[in-house]
Amino acid sequence: MSLDNTQSIVEDSPITSELIQKYEKLFTLTPEKMRSIVDAFVETLKRGLEQYGQVVPMIPAFVFGWPTGEETGDYLALDLGGTNLRVCLVTLSGGGKFDIKQKKYRLTEEQKQMEGSLLFDFCADSLSAFLESAQAEGTIKAGAELPMGFTFSYPCQQDRIDHGILIRWTKGFGNPNVEGFDVTQLFADSLKKHNVPVSLTALVNDTTGALIASHYTNPRTRIGVILGTGCNAAYAERVGNIPKMKDLGIPDDTLMSINCEWGAFDSFEHKHLPRTKYDEIIDLTSNKPHEQAFEKCISGRYLGEIFRLVMKELIDEGVIFLGKDTSKLNEEYCFDTAYLSTMESDMTPELLTIVSVFSQHYKIETTLAERQFFKALANLIGTRSARLASCGMAAIVKKLDILDEGCSIGIDGSLYDMYPGFKERIHEGLTDIFGEKGKNVVTHHAEDGSGLGSAIIAAMTKTRKDKGFFTNL
Template sequence: MDSKHLVGRDSKREESQIEALATLPPELEEEIGKLDKDFWVSKEKLKEISERFGEELAEGLEENGKNIPMNITWVLGFPTGRENGSFLTLDLGGTNLRVCWITLKDSKRGDLDVKQHQYKLPSELKTGEAEALWNYIAEFLEKFITDLDLKGTKDDPLPLGFTFSYPATQDYIDHGILQTWTKGFDIKGVEGEDAAQQLRDAMAKKNLPIRLVALINDTTGAMIASAYHDPSTIIGAIFGTGCNAAYMEDCGSIPKVAKTAGITPDTPMAINCEYGAFDNAHRVLPLTKYDTAIDAESPRPGEQAFEKMSAGLYLGEIFRQVLVDVHSRGLIFKHQDVSKLKQPYILDTGFLSAIEDDESEKLSKTGDAFKETLNIAPTEPELEFIRRLAELIAVRGARLCVCGVAAICRKKRLSSGHVAADGSVANKHPKFKKRWAGAMAEILEWPEDREEDPIVLTSAEDGSGVGAAVIVAMTLERAKRGKMVGIKEQG
């Protein structure tokens, strides 16, 4: 291969300076140049997006029903690190159902014990009926507590933290009305209903000795779990199947809760932004024709605009759509069977990560992956095109992921600290953190001669497990002290 060099050095053309490891035929060089322009997000564009982000965050704090809902969570403040006890946690994620029994110990900060089981959600549940979902979950809760011989009674039930990673309106910490399904879910009979109560009803049918204490979003959980170990945590973020962030806001700066009885203006409240819906009106996001196609073919066209451009569920699909388009114009995979390539969502973000992580001679590992997954044998020039395309899409995703966090930092005047990030994109993509940090520096105008970054992306602790347990402990302690604001008493 040729020695490494950069393409797109002309800043006026706003190209992304992707690495060229080999020469491409003229037609593919021209094509990757066009795609470079389509997918590159300049410094100026990042700032424009982040500015608009700040406006939508403020609108969501004003009142419910806005584009970014800015959901209040009734998690009042960060943990002390001294929370203790044993708690049941349940995580309904985009792919799996996870149940844990977590013991927080007071012997030293962050000391804990976790026992867990994980179950893959049947695909039919994701588009089925509410009753089937909750009955399925209740069955596995019953199996888990039986297998671990956990003893609860009607008078002393096992305390449960339910991580429900979907946008929900919470008038209390122990209930949550689902606003809209995301992550490809479309289960009938849950939207507009109290998901916590539906789970309680399913557990009651089985006489399970469990009390649902708190309904938690995974992003809030990631922030709290990380703060339990790391007091420098300022924001929790998810860069995985979906994208989201949570942070602490003073209640006096949240008009929709400022007059709630028992709340003082300086009371900190965790806000679950749910900003995957940012810019659904398409005012600032640099959409390509591939983004438009993905939205049109999704279960919820017109919703989750930002998520569909930056989250892990969609990056592999964007990559696939580009390859299908370029093939349709006779530029790649000539005389090959591309029937598998035409299957929506056959490629995930892990596939892209492996391409960028491929240091094998002549990208042989990427070639093997294409043969195994798609039954396609790319030529050497095609492999170089594939590698550059994967980089373009991943770079855009990482740079976009910065915009919401940067808006929060500017709003709260946060100049240093740790952004605790969870999710497959943040923690498994080999170059995400470096790209994220570079874009953050551009938006916040960090000095080029800095010795270290003032705001650092760290790997979040287990938000859906440990975070949920810590929040349950905080909630029970608050109730014990008679601080019942945001807690609905459950028999």
């Protein structure tokens, strides 16, 4: 949405139509460009299925088939996410029904960088406190050892459901002595240290959990996507289409959940994504340069920072905030992506909500022209994010060859759930890519993958008799 579609810039403003067109050109994705991204994405997905060690690793999750909807019992789920640590008690009642009790613990930036063992000690201690409270309330019996799904939303190489070696941290984490180690063992050591009575049954990526949980309540679901602090996707692939697993002896027609870790698409190569200089600055100043290129253009962690970098450029050029103290905008990541959502939602003639964003958080008075520009810029950045996300979804649909029959995609995360118009922009992107057939692909809010999905996978695992590669068959 350009300013031409909303309000016109007030007269005598340094913000000109030429300036607006500059940013429209930088952040707008044409249908032709989107289709070329999709084609490159499909080839990247195939390479990840063929060989280990690829940039987009296409990690087998060792979750086989779909849930029946009749799983029952009490299960724990612990979710180490990008913003919060969440502990859940999930009661599956059968018939697709469930109940969740949960508690969240905010993660500090210090905790995201502390020694790895201390991070898992914090997880174990939080779980212990949750269990003590649940026992005191009579929700669970004292001393009961419940099966638990551990939702660990970072790329891990798995060779079974209860084991995973961390490939790399994402979402700003950098805890030492975790990459290259089995995270389930690290967590198990902390659970033992804190005498926490649980059975660590399954290691689950939140995107895989979203896929399984969404299929549990909507069997048309074929793809699960996370669009929040980070971004990722999962889907079910026939083992016969995963050449790197051919030596494991799993029947070709078996369905295996694949954790794509698609946030790494176009990392190192930088041939396909239309990266701006702001994307490049974010990449090079991040704790993981040259990694997660796709995620850095899309996810909620980075959109606010892209916006801030544009503002800093315009401040330096003397276009905005003339004579104002802008020192509060010098801090990296000080401009929250939620502010973009707030600005796009402002429908007042004078854009008074945007006035509040800058006056309350940065002590800066704004002109109407500046506020009009900021709303349009937020729209450009948010729309690019949604359209790039639709490219990733379209690539999986094309890889599975299910466009004609159609499917539903379960999506979770703050961008999809809370950013105004994000869902509609995804659908517009799918139509721009596929034409009218793009309407065969619908999206819905994913059921709680890190809680419900993790518990369902723990239940699926618990009910299987085999303990080898066929844990979930």
